């Protein structure tokens with residue numbers, strides 16, 4: 001069989017936030033929302049399910065979770081049914097893997113879903129599980145654990161090398177909370193002002209409360225299929241997966257691959273490959289969802305994705321170049337800072353927003369968007385995962 | 394004996410580089426070097442990640458390192474609540490390695506300067522636990 005073009009045809013989300021619901025409940029809500037998005041699809045046609053989740057084994061006490069979800073949403077996958085774990089990038093990893101299976105003819109219609117149940121009756125579970133997210137023997141034993149200290153170091157390095165200011169960090173929070181204020185599925189649907197962000201209580205200086213993504217329960221789902229089947233199932237414009245890449249250059253903070261912590265060589269490596277495979281460059285991207293786990297992250301991503309020069313991410317966000325009307329609107333649905341971050345769900349939430357943008361039906365629409373990009377970083381910044389979508393294959 | 398008493402919270406009791414702890418208790422912070430390709434590693438590796446050889450030797454990290462970056466941890470992860478606040482630092486050593494560890498408590502944040510010289514030393518923790526930390530050179 002020749003290689004097939006792969007399309008994303010539908011997306012859905014559960015409500016994200018602090019939920020009194022199980023991970024299976026939320027996966028069902030996301031899947032239903034996703035099936036409702038593609039009314040012509042019969043559930044029997046779905047022959048593959050990938051579920052992206054990292055903490056489910058501990059915080060939901062459920063391993064081999066994919067069959068449990070398949071049964072709960074009433075599908076019987078006959079090509080592939082498994083879990084994917086790349087922590088914060090699990091959703092994007094799942095989409096890349098599903099696209100590969102469909103492209104090769106090893107599956108026809110795949111649901112890629114993902115999410116986490118992080119708020120449990122024992123709140124310490126979340127923080128204890130964090131220690132399993134890094135190289136726990138060494139980084140963990142020092143008390144590294146939670147991401148804020150690492151990204152605080154990153155922010156300090158960026159300030160030192162490029163003169164980035166706390167106001168520039170805050171500009172990212174203000175924009176993304178504004179974008180998220182109209183997203184009915186997100187954790188925070190309320191805007192914040194620059195003054196509020198600047199005056200917020202410090203988490204790990206220079207990062208304050210609004211500079212950090214919260215802890216979130218939630219799930220998301222998308223449907224992928226081959227171009228032919230996509231034409232049968234939907235009257236909406238086709239949205240193709242044009243190029244993907246995932247770069248992993250180290251795992252432990254001591255073996256950081258860049259010149260300093262604000263130099264994300266692994267992001268540039270992944271971006272170069274994804275752009276080449278998609279046959280586009282940074283200037284062609286009309287809309288992007290990037291991994292704003294912290295405000296500093298989005299600033300560095302603007303640079304290392306090639307939207308601006310290295311070191312100019314601060315002025316880029318402060319002058320509105322990452323906002324509507326700017327060079328490339330980023331995190332148009334609110335990003336991690338407003339929607340929250342149930343790790344395995346995030347890459348799928350991003351894909352759903354890009355699908356809506358390229359089909360002209362997003363809540364905050366970028367006029368005429370034809371090429372979109374999603375980006376995740378995972379763990380203590382050990383991997384970068386990029387997908388580029390387009391209206392043309 | 395292995396890593397049972399390593400760090401404030403340890404996760405792995407058994408590891409092929411358990412001699413690291415024996416040496417730490419004897420007052421030395423050790424790294425490994427591959428005899429085949431010369432690669433130097435901290436944390437120590439029983440097998441070389443570069444050439445996969447298991448012919449490795451121990452060496453002591455003795456040089457004065459330079460501070461690359463640091464952060465003040467105000468909220469510790471589970472098990473570390475009573476330690477916070479503490480300062481984590483990343484230091485580059487002449488032996489071709491970098492180490493992440495805490496700064497000794499006698500170094501205050503106001504006295505920290507990027508590039509300052511630090512050494513890595515064994516550090517006794519409460520409850521008979523042991524780790525390593527950075528001290529003023």
Ligand SMILES: [Zn+2]
Pocket residue numbers: 427428429430431432441442443444445446
């Ligand atoms: Zn070697």
